Amino acid sequence: MANHIVSAFSEELDRLSADVLRMGGISESMIADAARAVVSGDVDLAEETAARDDEVDEIEEDVERRIVRLLALRQPMASDLRSVIAALKVSSELERVGDLSKNIAKRVNHLTISSDVASALKGIERMGEGVVAQLHSVLDAYGQGDEKLALQVWFGDEDIDQHYNSLFREVLTYMMQDPRMIGAGAHLMFIVKNLERIGDHCTNIAEIVHYQITGRYLSSSARPKAPLLEG
Amino acid sequence: MTSMTEAPAAIAQTDPEAAKVRCENIDVFYDDKQAIFDISMDIPARAVTAFIGPSGCGKSTFLRCINRMNDTIESARVEGRIVIDGENVNSEHVDPVLLRSQVGMVFQKPNPFPKSIFDNIAYGPRIHGLAQSKEELDEIVETSLTRAGLWEEVKDRLPSPGTGLSGGQQQRLCIARAIAVSPEVILMDEPCSALDPIATAKIEELIDELRERYCIVIITHSMQQAARVSQKTAFFHLGKLIEFGETETVFTNPSDDRTQDYITGRFG
Numbered sequence: 421m422a423n424h425i426v427s428a429f430s431e432e433l434d435r436l437s438a439d440v441l442r443m444g445g446i447s448e449s450m451i452a453d454a455a456r457a458v459v460s461g462d463v464d465l466a467e468e469t470a471a472r473d474d475e476v477d478e479i480e481e482d483v484e485r486r487i488v489r490l491l492a493l494r495q496p497m498a499s500d501l502r503s504v505i506a507a508l509k510v511s512s513e514l515e516r517v518g519d520l521s522k523n524i525a526k527r528v529n530h531l532t533i534s535s536d537v538a539s540a541l542k543g544i545e546r547m548g549e550g551v552v553a554q555l556h557s558v559l560d561a562y563g564q565g566d567e568k569l570a571l572q573v574w575f576g577d578e579d580i581d582q583h584y585n586s587l588f589r590e591v592l593t594y595m596m597q598d599p600r601m602i603g604a605g606a607h608l609m610f611i612v613k614n615l616e617r618i619g620d621h622c623t624n625i626a627e628i629v630h631y632q633i634t635g636r637y638l639s640s641s642a643r644p645k646a647p648l649l650e651g
Numbered sequence: 652m653t654s655m656t657e658a659p660a661a662i663a664q665t666d667p668e669a670a671k672v673r674c675e676n677i678d679v680f681y682d683d684k685q686a687i688f689d690i691s692m693d694i695p696a697r698a699v700t701a702f703i704g705p706s707g708c709g710k711s712t713f714l715r716c717i718n719r720m721n722d723t724i725e726s727a728r729v730e731g732r733i734v735i736d737g738e739n740v741n742s743e744h745v746d747p748v749l750l751r752s753q754v755g756m757v758f759q760k761p762n763p764f765p766k767s768i769f770d771n772i773a774y775g776p777r778i779h780g781l782a783q784s785k786e787e788l789d790e791i792v793e794t795s796l797t798r799a800g801l802w803e804e805v806k807d808r809l810p811s812p813g814t815g816l817s818g819g820q821q822q823r824l825c826i827a828r829a830i831a832v833s834p835e836v837i838l839m840d841e842p843c844s845a846l847d848p849i850a851t852a853k854i855e856e857l858i859d860e861l862r863e864r865y866c867i868v869i870i871t872h873s874m875q876q877a878a879r880v881s882q883k884t885a886f887f888h889l890g891k892l893i894e895f896g897e898t899e900t901v902f903t904n905p906s907d908d909r910t911q912d913y914i915t916g917r918f919g
Contacts, residue, residue, distance in 0.1 A: 497914040635904025
């Protein structure tokens with residue numbers, strides 16, 4: 421697309437999406453590292469991961485401030501309006517992803533890892549990889565304006581939900597078999613629930629990206645979903 | 652005549668979306684140079700339609716076809732049909748003066764007559780014989796000024812000259828003057844471009860009220876204004892109608908790249 425007559429406007433839009441992608445990159449590595457810290461019991465990695473959330477929050481605040489200013493000064497229209505709104509909404513989704521990853525990381529300290537939960541940890545590792553892949557793809561879709569990829573992510577959340585359901589059952593079984601496992605089990609429950617919520621944020625981002633590209637809304641009710649188990 | 656205070660039943664019953672002005676294959680030439688190329692569009696009866704497009708795109712030329720203002724330009728030639736209430740305005744037996752009382756116009760610069768506020772409004776009804784008595788004329792003046800949102804501001808100084816009002820008041824006086832002859836269509840060619848933001852807001856508020864009774868077409872260079880006041884938007888470029896649709900769609904998700912480029916400030 422041709423550049424704006426006011427070139428500063430084009431530059432501001434470009435910088436916005438670059439910052440959103442930077443936020444996305446940090447959030448993505450936070451999920452991966454938090455899951456890794458849980459699986460390996462690495463407390464240092466967990467602390468370092470939780471600390472990175474501040475940076476995500478700072479970028480989000482900065483993006484929001486700049487968008488308010490841009491709306492007031494430039495009154496964007498049509499595709500510009502959609503991309504500004506997308507940047508605003510995607511950044512707030514990513515801020516939540518950062519919070520949830522931080523929450524996962526902070527639980528590492530409270531997990532007393534015994535060999536009994538090894539298979540659950542294996543499951544968390546795989547679920548973490550699945551969620552990271554979803555976020556990675558949806559950020560690619562955002563960066564490249566790839567509508568098909570956004571839709572792929574949107575449909576892909578069903579796998580994450582199924583993963584969640586099977587881990588939920590597994591952890592519940594440990595807790596019933598051995599009451600000493602209840603403390604660690606509760607933390608594991610929250611961890612898998614947080615991963616599942618991150619998956620939902622990825623589908624929200626996919627919807628926003630789809631709107632940015634096409635100007636049409638995706639209806640959440642049209643998405644195939646696995647019914648979620650709740651404790 | 653129908654009393655000014657109540658809307659004629661026929662207007663109240665028509666579908667606001669129904670076409671009031673049907674333009675069919677309009678071409679306009681200035682001597683040999685073609686300014687408008689084969690434009691067809693239906694302008695809805697009780698709604699605001701905005702014409703947008705870069706300078707020189709033909710939107711004013713096209714607007715002026717609707718009440719045959721192009722007749723006053725020697726070199727201009729209009730082809731095609733413009734049908735209002737089943738009648739082609741370009742046919743020979745249509746009197747352009749009567750047509751212009753049905754299709755009122757408001758211009759960029761307020762142009763009150765160098766007469767009193769009262770006479771500015773009373774002039775049209777007088778020459779068209781719309782009032783039988785002094786009382787009836789007074790009533791038309793009051794109703795027109797009230798509808799234009801000016802009555803409270805000027806009711807105590809009706810004999811003073813219209814040119815003594817502020818710019819925004821003068822523009823509302825011109826709108827009241829257009830309303831006074833009971834038009835069905837009101838054409839506005841950049842009615843706010845010479846006004847400050849407060850006067851502009853008052854005109855926009857007025858336009859929003861008037862659309863319940865009139866078919867309004869407005870040309871504006873302010874995208875925000877077009878988005879705020881209109882229900883339909885038409886984008887013109889190089890004498891052609893590029894896109895015509897719901898205002899919300901045109902400004903959030905236009906279907907043509909040229910519309911997109913224009914409203915986002917990528918060419919002009």
